[in-house]
Amino acid sequence: MIDYDNELNQEQRSVVMEEGGPLLVIAGAGSGKTRTLTYRVARLIETGVNPSNILLATFTNKAANAMISRVKVLIDDEVAELWAGTFHHIANRILRSNAWRLGYERNFSIIDAEDSRQMMNSCVTETSVAAKNESFPKGAVLRDILSLSVNTASSVEEILLRKYPFFYERIDDIQNVLNLYILNKKKLQIMDFDDLLVNVKELFRAFADVAAFYADKFRHVLVDEYQDTNMIQADLVDVFASRHRNLMVVGDDSQSIYSFRGANFANIIEFPQRYPDCKIFKLETNYRSTPEILNLANLSITYNERQFEKNLRAVRRRGIKPVLVPTSNVIQQANFVAQRVIELVREGIPLNEIAVLYRAHYHSMELQMEMTRRGIPFEIRSGIRFFEQAHIKDVTAYLRIVVNPYDEPAWKRILGLYAGVGKVTADKITKYLIKQEKPLDMALTDAFLKKAKKNAEPALTELQEVIRHLADLSENEATPAKAIDLVLDYGYRAHMQQKYTDMVSREEDLNQLSTFSTKFSTIDNFLAGLALLTNTDTDDVEREDFIEEQKVVLSTIHQAKGLEWQVVIIIWCAEGMLPLERALREEDGEEEERRLFYVASTRAKDQLYFCYPLIDFNRGMGHQIISPSRFIREIAPSSLHERSRPFDQWQVDEEC
């Protein structure tokens, strides 16, 4: 039996024990949101709800897994039947059994941002709209336009006017390219991330019986991080909950930081209007931070207009005030952080209880150098992701063509690896192959070899060798691990030797990929799983069999969401960086940036530092004087006496 009285506070308990119906839970930072969700799921199962009738939508797979394993402990039983995961994950699951209704095969491929961008670029070439001297948006931009249009339910025209007015005159050409892209994807059995959501929505619209099936199945629908859902996701949630109306959405409007990818702040703000009979709960007791830290964060967020009223209370004992640290320049900033980390460790704080947060990846450059120079172990939670590195994508491309022989981006990628085959030839051969009935068989013929120039023949023969072995494999019991080994043995290991200076660590990556893949029974499942993973999910993937070495975490604020550390150091708290100048140009940009500042600050349990350099040097502009972030200035007007400011200020020696 679970001891709800002792393990939950009053606020949490009332949410957990609530019967059903539409519920909105406003959960402040550090108020035990995950705990509440977990206990509610456990409670539902305990009261007799079958796990297969529960849907739990989370922001990352990691969050889903964490919650599931905690539920298991609570009820001491398996909950494999419970549907939990990201919206994309859930959508994928639904589509694998239903996409045929929309004209897709079971084995459709999921492509990531890079493939999507490249496909978009070839659509530009194919449509030949990009005249030499006229400017036309690149693949990445086109992708962004389409994605925003889809996720915010607005027309391409609206997106262009709002975000890319300088391309507005090319709207017809843009529209054509986008249409071709959509057409090509469907033809090639490919879905991008957005398609997963869009197609489920379309599925539900076109096939009322399918929608009814899932609405009937999910007696209880729980959505985490509701403030970061977009319009399609909110629509899907509405469908899922349409039959039983047991919908609980949990979120914190003050932590909505994903509008750039279409998250609709209004979803949570207007939830009471959409569900007039909903009950609203607030979790306002903060267990994480000292009163000093919470005080600063609360003060900062009051400068936002649109939000639910809440009053986060600290329960922890008094600690030390947050500290503002101006440094003379960027190097000094890195110096200070490194120095402070060393001091903190001497005071007995474990390295992995310290995090440095910043707004954008590149803000961490100097710091990375300084940390390396001083030999402080650190872990970067930003920049390129494990699964997006070239060698990982190369190897998985081979598996992709086995699963879906029409996977155009995968073919191009593979062909381009071979000597004598460049972009043009790879393009040509790919185009030819995917027109065939059986591209894989065709790739094994002599006619295939003749498609490239003579000098490419020996290399392409090697490719045929790999494909032959992979094809053989798929007839027997094809495990992803075996397939990966094959690719390595028949050429890719040699390729890495030639191409990379850090071949050893890359091969290690691939071994880890292979280990990870054993969690999946088939290559199909493995690929779908990979495509939907986030890099925060990969923590345990990457160094499963290594002893956990303690490290300082360097992370973007976005990726720090939901995490906490004893000490948090936020760097680049300067105008233009936090808030980021570019973000301010967006509608409601300032409020979202302030929420980022809020999220970053509330990650800290005991100590919080804000750093910024007074002078920046960059190639284009030379030396520039930098102002402290408006978020710092506004919470400490100069009229305010120093003692009543929410933070102290330190002077740093030039020496350190």
Place this chain on the structure above:
DNA sequence: ATACGATTTTTTTTT
């Protein structure tokens, strides 16, 4: 015309 290596530029945030 194409492949490929060298050079330069560019980074918001991510499922």
Place this chain on the structure above:
DNA sequence: AAAATCGTAT
């Protein structure tokens, strides 16, 4: 670090 661009070799 990777993508885009440029220049040279084939």
